[in-house]
Structures are given as structure tokens and as C-alpha cells.
Amino acid sequence: MSHIHIPDGIIPNLWWIAGYILTAVMIFILIKKIGNQDMGKKVPLAGMSAAIMLVGMSIPLGFIPLHFSLAVLVGILVGPSIGFIVVFTVNIILALFGHGGITIVGINTLIIGSEVIIGYYLFHGLAKNWGRTKAAAGATVVALLISLTLMVSLVGATVGLPEALPHDDHDHYHEDEEDHHHDDEEDYHHEDEEDHYHEDEEDYHHEDEEDHYHDDHDEGFIEAVQDLDYFVLTGWAALIGILVIGIGLEATVTALIVRFLWKVRPDLLKH
Numbered sequence: 059m060s061h062i063h064i065p066d067g068i069i070p071n072l073w074w075i076a077g078y079i080l081t082a083v084m085i086f087i088l089i090k091k092i093g094n095q096d097m098g099k100k101v102p103l104a105g106m107s108a109a110i111m112l113v114g115m116s117i118p119l120g121f122i123p124l125h126f127s128l129a130v131l132v133g134i135l136v137g138p139s140i141g142f143i144v145v146f147t148v149n150i151i152l153a154l155f156g157h158g159g160i161t162i163v164g165i166n167t168l169i170i171g172s173e174v175i176i177g178y179y180l181f182h183g184l185a186k187n188w189g190r191t192k193a194a195a196g197a198t199v200v201a202l203l204i205s206l207t208l209m210v211s212l213v214g215a216t217v218g219l220p221e222a223l224p225h226d227d228h229d230h231y232h233e234d235e236e237d238h239h240h241d242d243e244e245d246y247h248h249e250d251e252e253d254h255y256h257e258d259e260e261d262y263h264h265e266d267e268e269d270h271y272h273d274d275h276d277e278g279f280i281e282a283v284q285d286l287d288y289f290v291l292t293g294w295a296a297l298i299g300i301l302v303i304g305i306g307l308e309a310t311v312t313a314l315i316v317r318f319l320w321k322v323r324p325d326l327l328k329h
Contacts, residue, residue: 059124059304060169060205061115061152062213066159073216077164081146084171088139103326104140107132111148116157124304129170129205130177130198131312135319135326141174142167169208177201181316190320190327195313202305 114126133141146167153160177197184193319326 074161081164129173133174133178173201194316198309
């Protein structure tokens with residue numbers, strides 16, 4: 059659910075490079091932690107988990123503008139270390155198929171990888187008192203809420219909050235935003251060359267331009283939310299409804315799969 063679909067050329071270079079660096083550091087640390095685990099069992103299970111994630115993240119649900127990631131299920135099955143590597147591999151494959159840009163792979167891995175790690179530890183912590191089925195559902199809900207918060211914060215800080223909303227009608231926002239921003243820059247530099255403003259006047263116009271730019275972000279987000287339409291719901295009600303249904307469905311599916319596996323292959327859930 060928290061997968062970012064932004065194409066290449068949108069996220070600022072500093073952000074996506076930092077995303078790759080942090081992902082590489084995480085993978086290096088987690089590979090060292092894998093140690094002497096039973097890789098003969100874990101590698102096939104990791105391949106199966108990657109296939110599950112690919113299917114879940116590639117197929118939209120249809121009646122709701124979201125898709126499953128099943129990252130918590132992957133964490134429960136293979137553990138946080140191998141699970142994080144599975145997430146990175148899946149994001150690379152999805153990017154090669156145009157499901158988001160190559161530059162966003164690192165950031166997507168960190169966000170969805172957080173679901174794997176948080177979900178794994180929450181599941182095993184809650185299972186002692188709640189039972190495995192309820193623990194899987196609870197861990198999924200919490201992990202998704204945290205990853206969605208990370209995704210919205212990051213997208214909002216880089217390209218604008220409208221891109222974090224659960225629909226795909228944001229291309230016009232990018233175009234209008236970029237054109238308006240470039241026009242502001244051209245007007246600013248043109249006035250600077252012709253009139254040779256003093257430094258205090260330049261600072262004033264620069265601050266005014268930044269305030270106007272951030273106001274456009276806020277207005278764009280509000281307009282995008284108001285444009286949301288889901289069955290009989292509109293605006294904020296539609297947004298909340300979509301998220302509640304999406305999180306609830308993924309938590310239910312994860313819990314049912316864990317329940318089934320505990321009955322037929324309980325060894326898969328023991329780490």
C-alpha cells in the first residue's frame with residue numbers, strides 16, 4: 059500500500075541518492091545478521107515470498123485504488139533480514155516494469171522494508187498474548203500506519219502531498235506546479251537583471267516566492283482531496299474510507315494466511 063509510483067526525474071537527486079545509500083547500509087548490516095541461518099530452507103521461502111509480493115503489488119484491487127504489499131507476511135515467513143532484501147529485489151523488478159522509477163527504488167525499499175521489520179517484531183511480541191491470527195492482523199495494521207506516515211511525509215516534503223493520495227490523476231499537478239515554479243524563477247531573474255535590486259529587496263522577493271510555492275502545495279493537496287470520489291463518499295471521507303478498507307483488507311488477508319499456515323505448516327512460522 060505504501061509503494062510510491064513516482065517516475066524518474068521528479069524526486070530531487072539528494073533524496074533518491076540518500077535512499078539508495080541508506081538501503082545499501084541496511085542490506086549490509088542485515089546480511090551480517092543473517093549469519094548461520096538455515097539458508098537451504100530460507101532461500102526457497104524467500105523466492106516464494108518475492109513472488110507473493112510481486113503479484114500483490116502488481117495487481118490493483120479494482121474496487122479500491124490500492125494494492126497489497128504483503129510485506130508483513132514476508133517478514134513473518136522469512137524474518138526481517140531476508141525480508142528486507144526480498145523487498146529490495148521486488149522493488150527493482152517492479153521499477154524495470156515501469157511500476158515507479160528506478161530512482162525511487164531505495165526510498166521504496168526503506169518504506170516497505172519498515173513494514174517487514176516492524177511487522178515481524180510486533181507479530182512475535184503480540185502472538186504470546188493474542189494468538190497468531192490476531193497478532194498478524196494487529197502487526198499489519200500498525201506496520202501499515204507507520205509506513206504510510208513515512209510515505210506521506212517523504213512525498214509531501216519532496217514533490218507535494220497530492221502525490222501521496224490514493225489515485226493516479228496527479229500528472230496535471232506536476233505540470234502546473236513545474237510551469238508555475240519556472241515562471242516565478244524566470245520573472246524573478248528577469249526583474250533582477252533589469253532593475254538591479256538591492257540585497258534586501260532580493261531577499262524579500264525570494265521569501266515571497268517560497269511562501270507562494272508552499273501555498274500552491276497546500277492548495278493543490280486540498281483540491282486533490284476534494285476531488286476524491288469513492289462510491290458515495292467524497293473528499294476527506296473518501297480518503298479515510300479508502301485507507302480503512304485497504305488496511306483492513308491487507309490485515310485480514312495476512313491474518314488468514316498466517317492462520318492457514320499454522321494449521322498446515324507451523325514450522326514456517328517458527329524463527
